[in-house]
Amino acid sequence: MLFTLVFLGGGGIERSVCNVLAGLDPRRFATRLFFHHRPPPGREDRLPANTEVSWATDSYDYHRQNLPLYLWHLLRHAREADVIVAGQEGRAALLACLAGKLLGKPVVGMIHFDWGAFHREQPRRQLWGLRLLYPRMQRIVACGHDTARSFQSLVPVPEERLQVIPNFVDGEVVRAAADGPVPDWAGPVFERPVVIAVGRLEPQKGFDVLIRAHALARQEGVDHHLLILGVGSLEAELKALARSLGVESSVFMPGFASNPHALMRRAAVFALSSRFEGLPMVLLEALALGCPVVSTDCPSGPAEVLENGRHGVLVPVEDAPALAQALARAVLDEVHRKDLARKARARAEELSSAKALGAWEALLDSL
Structure with a gap:
């Protein structure tokens, strides 16, 4: 299973993805986490121990002309995966969809925001991206029921493809x-x-x-x-x-x-x-x-x-x-x-x- 993120920030999106990877049964699932950018130093303890981690570039800066580079590295790792999971919206979802299309792999998209509110603060292309990419994914996972309803009001996706799996933490x-x-x-x-x-x-x-x-x-x-x-x-x-x-x-x-x-x-x-x-x-x-x-x-x-x-x-x-x-x-x-x-x-x-x-x-x- 290949999960992909843009970078390892300090926010809840990255923690939610890492919690899933840390919790999956390693006897049943071999997992890899792919970043577009190298994880910053000092945050290694946030990475799940049972997951192989790789990235496309050592640079922390984003340049649009590097998109083919990120995609090329993603394709190298995705060839070995049975499922590609876009761990966040935006660029991670775009490249996951492209990789899934090129390799014939199923893609799962994760939804972390209430897009009914969030899209008003974003460039219009973000909403266009949602409507273009997510109906083409095999499954969409929303982090909560309200988030799922908000997403479905904006993006026409079949009920059977949209699933709610709430975020969680390991209390211990x-x-x-x-x-x-x-x-x-x-x-x-x-x-x-x-x-x-x-x-x-x-x-x-x-x-x-x-x-x-x-x-x-x-x-x-x-x-x-x-x-x-x-x-x-x-x-x-x-x-x-x-x-x-x-x-x-x-x-x-x-x-x-x-x-x-x-x-x-x-x-x-x-x-x-x-x-x-x-x-x-x-x-x-x-x-x-x-x-x-x-x-x-x-x-x-x-x-x-x-x-x-x-x-x-x-x-x-x-x-x-x-x-x-x-x-x-x-x-x-x-x-x-x-x-x-x-x-x-x-x-x-x-x-x-x-x-x-x-x-x-x-x-x-x-x-």
Whole structure:
């Protein structure tokens, strides 16, 4: 089985693909993971141990003229595969479809975003690509039911080709990582109760709304710190926003963290402020760690994971005052916070990785 990604980033898409590869029964499935670009140094521990890993180029930069090179290397490895799985939308899906067509191999496409919301922020060619490529795939796997409905409203695919296999995490692995040490810089951050968020510093994640909510809660006397882990194009803009709101001393943005779970476990609250998602991996990881969760009710994923608020607090998208109020209560009210932590752990137990992996193995067997 050949799974393909563009590169090994720090996001949920890569983690979801690696979780599938790590969980497939190695006695039944020989697996390979192919990247267009070499994995960055320091992230080798994210790669599944039982999977052969290869890539097309040592360069981390994308140049359109290199597409034939990526395809040539993909074809070399795909010749030995029974099934090609496009681990993400976009370029990975394009080249997986081309390789499948040229080699006569079945292709599976993975859908990670709520495309009803996501396509509005993307060039029109992205939606054209979905409508061109995915109806030609033998199977499409959506990470959640809401994500599947949103996708099908945009792309006409037969019901029998679209399957929902929810994202999942290995709770034991996540909790073991959380027992690790925290970086030296974390000491001053945790001198106050911490609201933690993890994700790319991009518009989708709504960190501008989260910083505004943090400032509103501070104005109401809630003494806490905000820790945002991640890198992205909005770093300078978000730091400028914190300065303009007078909270630069209580907002910490240290960049990429190799072990965010150790920091998440020590936080008072986990916040997800996204404008849209698919089925966010970091939310599943927070539940596995027993983190009290406050999340936007964005399309799609949080309501599905939290069962419409039974296992965490949901607030409207773009509503900084509502987010501030929910975070403030979680920080200040110990009884409420412990109740949210209990509900998080209970929900994590319900979201079985075994069920999802069984569905993946049955799907791959059928092809």
